[in-house]
Amino acid sequence: MKKASVMDIPDVPKGQLPPHLELQRTRVLCGSDAPTHSEGIQYSGAYASMGIDNSLRLDDFCNKFRVEIIQLTEDEMEFDMIGIDASVANAFRRILIAEIPTMAIEKILMVNNTSVIADDVLSHRIGLIPLDVDPRLFEYLSGNDSPNERNTIVFKLHVSCKKSGPRITVKSDQLKWLPNGSELEMASPNPSAKPKSYTSFTCSQDSLPEFSNKPIGLKHEDIIVAKLGPGQEIELEAHAIKGLGKTHAKWSPVATAWYRMLPEVVLLEDVEGELAEELVKKCPVNVFEDIEDLATGKKKAVVANPRACTLCRECIRGEGWEERVAVRRVKDHFIFKIESTGALPPEVLFSEAVKVLEDKCDRVISELS
Amino acid sequence: MEHGSITDVRSSTFSLMDEDHTLANSVRFTLNQDPRVEFCGYSIPHPSENRVNIRVQTTGDPAKEVFKDALQNLLVMSQHVRTTFDRAVQDYRAQPHNTIGSDGRL
Numbered sequence: 201m202k203k204a205s206v207m208d209i210p211d212v213p214k215g216q217l218p219p220h221l222e223l224q225r226t227r228v229l230c231g232s233d234a235p236t237h238s239e240g241i242q243y244s245g246a247y248a249s250m251g252i253d254n255s256l257r258l259d260d261f262c263n264k265f266r267v268e269i270i271q272l273t274e275d276e277m278e279f280d281m282i283g284i285d286a287s288v289a290n291a292f293r294r295i296l297i298a299e300i301p302t303m304a305i306e307k308i309l310m311v312n313n314t315s316v317i318a319d320d321v322l323s324h325r326i327g328l329i330p331l332d333v334d335p336r337l338f339e340y341l342s343g344n345d346s347p348n349e350r351n352t353i354v355f356k357l358h359v360s361c362k363k364s365g366p367r368i369t370v371k372s373d374q375l376k377w378l379p380n381g382s383e384l385e386m387a388s389p390n391p392s393a394k395p396k397s398y399t400s401f402t403c404s405q406d407s408l409p410e411f412s413n414k415p416i417g418l419k420h421e422d423i424i425v426a427k428l429g430p431g432q433e434i435e436l437e438a439h440a441i442k443g444l445g446k447t448h449a450k451w452s453p454v455a456t457a458w459y460r461m462l463p464e465v466v467l468l469e470d471v472e473g474e475l476a477e478e479l480v481k482k483c484p485v486n487v488f489e490d491i492e493d494l495a496t497g498k499k500k501a502v503v504a505n506p507r508a509c510t511l512c513r514e515c516i517r518g519e520g521w522e523e524r525v526a527v528r529r530v531k532d533h534f535i536f537k538i539e540s541t542g543a544l545p546p547e548v549l550f551s552e553a554v555k556v557l558e559d560k561c562d563r564v565i566s567e568l569s
Numbered sequence: 570m571e572h573g574s575i576t577d578v579r580s581s582t583f584s585l586m587d588e589d590h591t592l593a594n595s596v597r598f599t600l601n602q603d604p605r606v607e608f609c610g611y612s613i614p615h616p617s618e619n620r621v622n623i624r625v626q627t628t629g630d631p632a633k634e635v636f637k638d639a640l641q642n643l644l645v646m647s648q649h650v651r652t653t654f655d656r657a658v659q660d661y662r663a664q665p666h667n668t669i670g671s672d673g674r675l
Contacts, residue, residue, distance in 0.1 A: 242601035256602040258642055262649050267657040279657070281650075287598040288646065294591045547658045554651040560592045561644040564585060568571070568637055 217252055228461065228529040232516050240286055240531060256285075270535075277546040280462070281534045289459055289534045295553040296457040298446040302335045302543045303353060304328075305450075306443065309384055309398060311435040317426050325426070326357070326438055327450050329372050330419040330541040333440075335453075337410045341441045347381075347399040349408065353416055353440040354378040354399060357425075360433035368428050373421035375438065379405040384437055399439070419542035453549055455539040461529035463509035467501065469524055476501035479525070482514050507535075571633060581632035583623045589613065593621040599639040599646070605630050606639075 217225065224237040244255035264283040271278045281289060308323040315322070333353065341351040355375040361368045381401035388395060405411050426434060445452030465487055471479050476490040476499045489504035509527065516522045538546040573581035585592070593611040600609040600623075608626040625632040 242598050244602050244604045244606070253604070254602075255604050258645055261646060265649060265653055267650075267654045269657050269661040272658070272661055279654075284646075284650070285598050287594045288643070288650075291591045291595040292650075294589075299591070547654075550654060551651055554647050554654070557591070557595070558644055558647045558651075560588065561640045561647070564588075564592070565637055565640050565644070568583075568633060 215252065217247060217250070221247070226531055227464065228531060230511050230513060230516075230527040230529065232513055232522055235529075242285065242287075272547060274545065275540045275542055276538065277550075278535065278537045281459075281536050283532055284534065285532065286534075289536070291557055292550070292553050293457050293459060293536075295556045296454050296538060296549060297452055299444055299556050300453045300544075300549060300552050301340075301442050301444055302451050302453045302541070303331050303333050303338060303440045303442055304448075305331070305355070305438045305440045307439040307441070309382070309437040309439070311384070311437070313434050313436065314432045315426050315428050315434055316432075322426060322434070322436075326375075326436075327448075329375070329423055329425075330543065331416070331440055332419040332542055333416045334410075335442055335543060338442045340443075347439065347441075349381065349401040349403060349405050351441060352381070352399055353405070354382050355438040355440070356383065356436075357438065358435045359428065360435075361428035361430055363431045365430060367430070369424055370426045370428060370434065371421065372418050372423040372425060374425070375418060377416050378437075379407075379411070379416075382437055382439070398437070453541060453543050454546075455541055457536075457538045457549075459534040459536040461531060462533035462535060463506050463511055464528040464530055465503045465506040465509055465515070466526045466528065467503060467524065468526055471501040471524055472496075472498050475524070479515060482517070484512065484514060485510055487515070573632060578631040578633070579629060580624075580626040581636070583625065583636055585621050585623065587619045588621050589619065590621075593623055595643055596623060596636075596639055599642045600625060600636070602642075603635060603639060605635050 216222075223229070225241050228238045229236045241254060244253065246254045248254075261283065266280075266282040268280040268282070269277065270280065305327045308319075308326060310319050310323070313319050313322060317325075331353070338353075339351045341347060345351060354377070356378050357370070357375050359368070359370050359374050381399035382397040384398055385395040386398060406415060428434065443451035472493070476488075479501045480486075480488045480490050482488075485505075485508045487503060487505050487509050488501050490499045490501050492498075493500045511527060511529070513527060515525050516527060536550075538549060540546045540549055544552070570584045570586075571581050572584060590613070593613075597609055597611050600606050605627050606625065607628050609624060611621050611623045613621050623636070625636050627635050
């Protein structure tokens with residue numbers, strides 16, 4: 201009898217998962233009732249009984265990982281991150297929202313406010329105005345530090361509405377940068393002592409090389425801060441400091457950062473004729489197209505633009521459609537979108553986010569050793 | 570801070586201050602990818618306390634070393650992501666039609 205190797209028997213896997221398991225491992229299947237297989241299979245020994253290693257080796261990751269930039273403008277970017285687990289992609293997203301420092305107005309010294317907006321509401325509104333300044337040039341202001349030119353930016357707002365004039369709208373461009381620090385004097389019990397201001401700048405910020413060419417300003421000049429009626433006035437000073445989005449959203453460097461998994465739409469069988477036309481009509485975002493099949497002269501549906509798919513699952517609604525069309529998501533392909541508030545460009549924000557994660561790893565490694 | 574036993578180094582709980590899902594979930598991923606890990610998981614004992622507990626049980630190696638390797642792997646992964654990303658941005662800018670963005674900057 202001829203000797204046969206066990207490896208030649210067809211049902212023994214040869215270092216490869218059977219197709220249905222591979223599909224469950226790499227795709228989220230979006231059925232008409234619910235998505236299934238949505239969890240990632242992370243455990244290295246998940247397929248050990250089949251002789252398949254599910255562990256990710258670093259060099260493998262490095263070979264397979266790709267980034268494709270789809271769109272990049274001053275404040276927005278969209279890119280594809282391919283070959284990474286959701287946990288790491290999500291870490292980047294979380295860091296972008298909450299753990300990259302920016303400068304934001306934290307303290308308001310209210311001198312006069314006779315407008316209809318209460319002091320606290322006005323202060324809150326001013327705090328949310330995005331500043332156009334690189335936070336990496338500043339230090340944190342810690343509890344016992346005095347505000348100086350390295351950790352504080354001071355703005356002044358002084359507007360009044362003439363008694364006889366029309367109502368005026370106060371916009372963010374009325375906030376004027378004070379490179380020399382606070383102009384207000386602290387009340388002192390000793391009248392003969394030299395008056396102290398609320399900041400102790402050793403030099404003017406516009407004499408610093410970082411700001412001499414690019415004065416500190418606001419990202420948007422047309423944000424409405426308040427409205428003043430005749431005879432009303434607002435006079436205040438605003439102090440901006442460095443902070444993190446997890447303390448307050450005003451320090452978040454992004455309007456939002458989000459990702460979605462790449463949609464995959466597959467026609468399980470040929471969809472022709474009237475069915476093809478029906479399928480094209482069913483989809484609200486025009487994922488499908490019907491093309492004339494030259495050989496038969498019949499119309500045939502093709503998946504033209506799967507990326508536009510919102511997974512509304514309209515296409516698999518109704519009798520028989522789930523057997524014709526499969527809607528899936530690719531588990532390791534992320535369409536990442538960053539919308540910056542303007543302090544830093546989006547591509548710098550992402551690099552900074554990755555650096556923050558590196559620092560976290562470094563910190564814990566050094567704590568353990 | 571590590572909570573383990575002196576006689577059995579194969580399992581430990583690591584309690585990290587000032588960390589959250591961001592690090593814990595990513596490290597859990599890299600730990601899970603390590604064949605030496607028998608079990609791992611993390612929990613946040615109380616939502617208003619900035620602390621995560623990461624549990625590592627191994628098939629024989631010291632849990633601390635395995636945990637450190639997982640962190641090191643995550644670090645190398647991040648570095649690779651950053652270089653790949655920066656190169657992708659450079660390549661995108663190098664393409665002539667991308668030199669001027671829709672807003673006229675870039």
